[in-house]
Amino acid sequence: MRHAQLPIVVVGGGAAGLATALAMAPAPVRLLCRAHDGRGSASALAQGGIAAALDPRDSAAAHAADTLVAGAQHNDVAMVQWLAAGAPAAIAWLQAQGVVFDRDAQGCLQLGREGGHSTARIVHAGGDASGAALVYALRARVQEAAHVQWRGGVDVDGLLLREGRVAGVRTRDERGRRERIEASVVVLATGGIGALYARTSNPPGADGAGLALGLAAGAAARDLEFVQFHPTALDVPGHCLPLITEALRGAGARLHDGGGHALMAGVHPLGDLAPRDVVSRRVAAEQAAGGRVWLDATGVDGDWARRFPTVLAACLAHGF
Numbered sequence: 154m155r156h157a158q159l160p161i162v163v164v165g166g167g168a169a170g171l172a173t174a175l176a177m178a179p180a181p182v183r184l185l186c187r188a189h190d191g192r193g194s195a196s197a198l199a200q201g202g203i204a205a206a207l208d209p210r211d212s213a214a215a216h217a218a219d220t221l222v223a224g225a226q227h228n229d230v231a232m233v234q235w236l237a238a239g240a241p242a243a244i245a246w247l248q249a250q251g252v253v254f255d256r257d258a259q260g261c262l263q264l265g266r267e268g269g270h271s272t273a274r275i276v277h278a279g280g281d282a283s284g285a286a287l288v289y290a291l292r293a294r295v296q297e298a299a300h301v302q303w304r305g306g307v308d309v310d311g312l313l314l315r316e317g318r319v320a321g322v323r324t325r326d327e328r329g330r331r332e333r334i335e336a337s338v339v340v341l342a343t344g345g346i347g348a349l350y351a352r353t354s355n356p357p358g359a360d361g362a363g364l365a366l367g368l369a370a371g372a373a374a375r376d377l378e379f380v381q382f383h384p385t386a387l388d389v390p391g392h393c394l395p396l397i398t399e400a401l402r403g404a405g406a407r408l409h410d411g412g413g414h415a416l417m418a419g420v421h422p423l424g425d426l427a428p429r430d431v432v433s434r435r436v437a438a439e440q441a442a443g444g445r446v447w448l449d450a451t452g453v454d455g456d457w458a459r460r461f462p463t464v465l466a467a468c469l470a471h472g473f
């Protein structure tokens with residue numbers, strides 16, 4: 154009974170934390186996050202969009218089959234089928250939360266194509282600013298939700314343990330003040346570990362803090378070897394690189410080597426739209442051999458400012 158009166162503590166203000174907080178209604182939730190808004194999350198940086206079999210000619214079975222091929226059959230088949238089957242309902246839920254996905258001239262959802270997909274099934278919001286649109290809408294819902302208390306500027310740096318169970322979190326705010334917050338349940342929605350690498354497209358805060366907290370509390374980790382290496386980021390100095398969305402290759406951009414030859418020729422039947430690990434490995438091999446890799450987007454027509462505002466801004470900012 155005592156536990157039932159304590160809040161659920163959700164750590165993280167990205168898509169996972171925000172969606173979890175909303176899903177917990179009417180149970181009281183305290184959402185703790187380093188940032189005061191969606192910044193610092195990978196979610197706000199996501200460009201390309203979300204895959205769902207929404208076209209009447211498409212199916213959840215085809216989406217699942219493509220996913221299994223892209224995962225080199227290492228996937229958890231039941232989970233893939235569940236995710237593919239649930240994707241259209243997830244898009245509808247996001248729309249109900251206020252996410253406005255891009256539509257074509259006929260008013261239908263605009264479906265793009267990305268690596269590993271045999272058909273166009275990716276929805277976008279704000280062109281290549283899908284994640285920012287999603288975080289903005291979910292954050293607005295969370296702020297209106299009576300059951301959620303949002304607190305930004307807080308770093309969770311420890312889990313409270315009682316009788317071998319997680320009983321809350323230890324926090325430190327921007328002024329260094331420490332607090333212990335008791336919880337009925339703690340959800341760590343703290344994102345990934347990309348920032349541990351020398352160069353990354355993740356935000357600097359993707360430092361694996363949640364993973365470290367869980368391990369320190371005795372949780373068992375699994376599947377840590379599955380880190381995604383995105384094939385295309387802008388090759389500029391720095392730790393956090395601007396990602397170049399795969400949707401550009403879906404729209405006709407092509408990878409070339411320094412001599413102007415098609416990089417993916419003869420590597421995979423899907424060419425530039427092969428699964429990400431295949432393209433990334435080819436790019437890495439070329440660079441390891443001393444070559445340079447270019448993305449030729451001169452063939453991509455249309456309104457860049459509307460379709461690819463994030464990539465356009467990154468290129469302009471770096472003098473491309």
Ligand SMILES: Cc1cc2nc3c(=O)[nH]c(=O)nc-3n(C[C@H](O)[C@H](O)[C@H](O)COP(=O)(O)OP(=O)(O)OC[C@H]3O[C@@H](n4cnc5c(N)ncnc54)[C@H](O)[C@@H]3O)c2cc1C
Pocket residue numbers: 164165166167168169170185186187188191192193194195196197198199200201202203283284307308309310342343344345354355356358359362363396
């Ligand atoms: C550049 C880029 C482009 C991407 N494009 C796509 C795409 O097109 N489609 C797609 O499906 N996926 C894409 N992804 C992947 C997708 O964005 C992530 O898988 C997803 O957003 C992860 O959400 P999350 O809520 O788990 O983590 P995040 O969004 O990273 O949120 C983690 C949150 O936890 C907080 N946090 C972390 N540690 C602590 C702590 N100790 N205390 C308090 N708060 C903490 C962070 O501040 C942050 O708010 C992209 C990722 C990147 C980086």
